[in-house]
Amino acid sequence: MPIVSRDHPEPPPSKPHEARRMAESFGVDAQRYDQARPGYPAALVTRIVNGSPGPDVLDIGCGTGIAARRFQAAGCTVLGVEPDARMAAFAQSRGLNVEVATFEAWQPAGRTFDAVVAAQSWHWVDPSTGATKAAQVLRPGGRLAIFGHAYEPPAEVAEPFAAAYRRAAPDSPFNNGPARRPPALYRAAYAKVAETIDETGQFNETEQWRFDWEQSYTRDQWLALLPTTGGLTQLRPDQLTGILNAVGDAIDSLGGRFTMNYTTLATTAVRTGTT
Template sequence: MTDRERLRTTFGEDATRYHRARPAYPPQLFGRLSGARILEIGPGTGQATLPLTRLGSVTAVELSPELAAVARVHAPLARVEVGAFEEWPLPAEPFDLVVSATAFHWLDPAVRMTKCAAALRAGGALAVISTHHVAGGTEEFFADVQECYERWDPSTPPNLRLSPAAGIPREFDESDEFEAPEFFRYEWEQVYDTETYADLLLTYSNHIALPTRDQLIADITRLINTRYDGRVVKRYLTQLAVAHRS
């Protein structure tokens, strides 16, 4: 099993925490999307699913049964099925829009573009949403916290620093089955207290799988409480890439 295959199964460990801690997506992003029949890949607990149901009829395919159960409650108008998208049988009627929000990179790169194209009608759109932590917010904290990561996670590069939003590449898989993508970018910030920031970290696969995660979280918690008065601000870049099927 590859790291990608192993880590993508970790998110259902605490579905309630995942739903509570994971941030939503900028609402204006959904104004760029349209389609009567929508397929969502990897909905998690439904952060993007709910606004997608306001656009059209949504079928969502989620790997984790635990996350899918929460998504059904959060977005009751969506049809949420459990399974790996790579193995999920496509319906006879194609979709107008395929969406993957912060999940596309977990799909098998050998098949994801081909299968998304097969799921779409001619001219239908693939929308890939990615979320990036960028420079900004409480910048001094995000520099100081690297000492915690270097202490408890030996894979941490020394003196790691966040990139500015302008330094995040506009990435999209090359495929002859899709036209050139359009990119839309949204920068925003979210305030976290110590508890909610620790909650957020424990929804990230690399933190969930880390053997020393309890020591790492305790170290970060102590740093926020003692040097940042129990409050930090995180700056996000949400990128939307939209490409139409050729």
């Protein structure tokens, strides 16, 4: 998809962590975001929990708490850090403890954690400081896990979307590139994350995890998700309507639904030290 969402690990511009207006645009409809966005594989959550020394989890860029609730259900105590007060308020209404700040500005006040996770949010963190700060708040043996979804709709949906988006927002930077991004682009982004973790010298060797799964979408379900993605959160209503109509027609031509093949990728490493 030639759009940026909290899902995509390497969106334009070239320094996404500086694009604060976009980074904090997802809360425009926090309830829709929470209802429409996909969850995370249970196997991923279980592997992180089992590979951490205890139950205390820090969720960076927790959004509405989609990932955090999975960790809570697995028996963890979760603290979220979220820069968008609207997203944080929604997460708090669902029982999550959240502090409103960017991760870079957030003050740990001496607190440490058994796991630090970032679900589809790490690209909004300054890469020059993110991994180092994560190491500072992790207990020895604690796990850093950065993960997100790699997904592209079938060409029959992606291509009409790309064409409608170009018509609606011809000057948008998200028009650069193909209608469907190759899987290698996602893998390269997570490999780059691994490099920044390795450069800190405070983690054991990074690992790359992969979880493949699928989800079926009806026309209405996909049209509910699209406005929560970064390339669309800042469009005018008339621009958005034109895009949704085109995509809706494309899904109708497929019988009113389609299956999305998801790959959830994770870069993870364990904090060195014993005390």
